[in-house]
Amino acid sequence: MAKCTAVIDIGSNSMRLAVFQKTSRFAFHILHEVKSSVRISEHAYINNGFLQEEAMDRTAKAIGEFLSIARSFDARKILCVATSALRDAPNASVFLSRIQREHNLSIKVISGEKEAYFGGIACANLLPRMDALTVDVGGGSSEFALLRNGKVETLFSLNIGTVRIKELFFDQNNIPGAIAYIDEALKQLPQFNADTLIGIGGTFRAITRALMKKENYPLRKLHGFSTDDTRFLGFTGQILEAGAKKLRSLYIKPDRFDTIKPGVLILERIIRHTCTTQLVCSGVGVREGVFLSDLLRNSGDMFPANYNPSVRYLLDTYAIHSNHGLQCAHLSKRLFELLASPLNINPIYQYELVIAAKLLSIGVGVRYYAYQRHSHYLAMNALDYALSHSQIVLISHLLLFKKGHSSSSLISKEGYGSLLPDNATVDALSAILRLSHILMASRVNASSVSVSYEKGIVHVQGDNLYLAREQLKNIILPKNLTVVFD
Structure with missing residues (x-):
């Protein structure tokens, strides 16, 4: 092992x-x-x-x-x-x-500042890069870390936690006293000047899980879920006013009933005090921070640039018998640079396309037959870190393929299509990915295939392209695009 x-x-x-x-x-x-x-x-x-x-x-x-x-x-x-x-x-x-x-x-x-640091480096490494304030509301205290340019900066800890507030105030039904206590503690905070708050810890995850169920959110991932302060505070206001029966209808689990309201009150006061407007749920925290500080101890507690541990894990585990995906990634990038403008694709999607190409064959590690479906499932469920929900859904969807069908026709009826770009973009990205896949059909090196573009025609040159010519008929190309083998 x-x-x-x-x-x-x-x-x-x-x-x-x-x-x-x-x-x-x-x-x-x-x-x-x-x-x-x-x-x-x-x-x-x-x-x-x-x-x-x-x-x-x-x-x-x-x-x-x-x-x-x-x-x-x-x-x-x-x-x-x-x-x-x-x-x-x-x-x-x-x-x-x-x-x-x-x-x-x-x-x-560990000190409160060290606790804040562990939560901060977990978020800095395992969420998409963003400038934000991390807030970890625990049982006894709340920790704060400011993230700037991928680095952890200001650290702070306050003695306001769910169990502490419950025992000191809620058990005596002294809600005004709790508000005054929390607000007085928050005066110690420096000016963080952050628009985004990243919520760490069980209270924030419990609220997020309930909100996602209430809104019938299509992707079942807490980590990386985002919302705005209006929606969040509107929902937490309902929790504060709810009795036990109402809490159940708001999808709060019974084991949280006695601490959820103190936790909600703390979060509400923090959000209002810091004036943050965008809220992101972190599924990682102190545990991941402790692990990462050990794993990355010789790397400044940060992953190398452009490194994604989830992508690497999938390749390590399910793509150990072939470098086909990596070769497709090289060719997909070249094709994207040729076709993004004529196909009207936003350049930002090159990143997701390249990752999808790397992961093309991971499903083979489960079972060759219907491997595209397995690749889709693995990516949807195991791409956890440093990607937004929209990125995860797009990468995963691009891995689906059915001969003679456009990618947009395969969008799940379960509703995750709301996280995808428009159909034309999805179809164009899928066409580029599948074209790179068939051009690598004989498992050659991407550098042996030459591609160029002129007036709606992709010209392909290279050896060992017989299989690619045969398989071209299996994919749906955009109407204004033709592939010619020279």
Whole structure:
């Protein structure tokens, strides 16, 4: 088995384990993930921060089982960090010593700024590049990181968290007191001057999941979902006013009922205070940040330029027997540069086209027959990182192919077509991709094929093009485009 790293994140509310497996130098995927609502901070905030015996017992038992899971994957490293509840607790050393004694595990209690940094580098590496403010609302605290030009800049931590606000205010039905407490804490923040807020953590994911269901959003991916402040705040306003029955109808899970409203209130006050207007959900956070800081420790905690770990993982795992996709990518890029203008394709789509070309044959790693359908499925479900939802859907859709059909005629009736560009663009990109594919039918090197364009005609020259001539009839070209083999 390839090298695995396990990361345990002990939060104030939940404890999580993620097992990461490397497939090459920087590529990875998650093999296993588990969450336990241990609530190590339960009743701590009303007892001067002291961890309570029952909460420590729950957490110790869960850690034992987490370690058993990690060992089952032969994890070469087990990295364990703890956040707000343990860094605030006067009796934290009692718990840390117990875990060291019972499980031989060293827990690293990290500062609020370090917690913010881990969340920040996870978003900087695993979301599309954007200037934004990351906000991680946890059980005991909220962490902030400013992202500029792909780098993590300002870091900040405030003692406003869901469990803390619940125990100090919501349990006493003192909502005005909670608002005043949160707003007073937010005055400590510097001016971030960011229009986009990236939400990290269970509260933001729970709201996003519910909003996506309410809006019947076509793509089932939390990571990278975006909305605006009007839609988000309109929905969170309904949550704050809802009873248990209404919360169910708003798609909030019962295990969130007692903490969702404090979390919603914190997020609302943060959004209004920072004046952010675009909201993005992050499916990654501290765990991924801890893993990446280890993986990329010799690379400044950043992936190399233009590197996508999800694409590399798919190639490592499903395209190990052929470089056909890489050759198609080289040829697709050349064809795009020739045809983008005459076919009226926006130049921004070259990026998605090239990735789709690289992934053309990954479905063969599942089963050769109907491999295009398998390639589509793998891309739709495993392209998680550093791509927007629209990019994921376009790349995945371009991998679908049916002889004699245009690409637009294959758009799913389930509704993800709303995330695609117009039909003419989809068909033109598909035609370029399929043309590169058949020109590589004899598995030659892309450099052996010469292509040029003049007055609606693509001229093709090269050796070993007999199969390509035969297969040209299988694809639908734009009406104003002809291919001639010279």
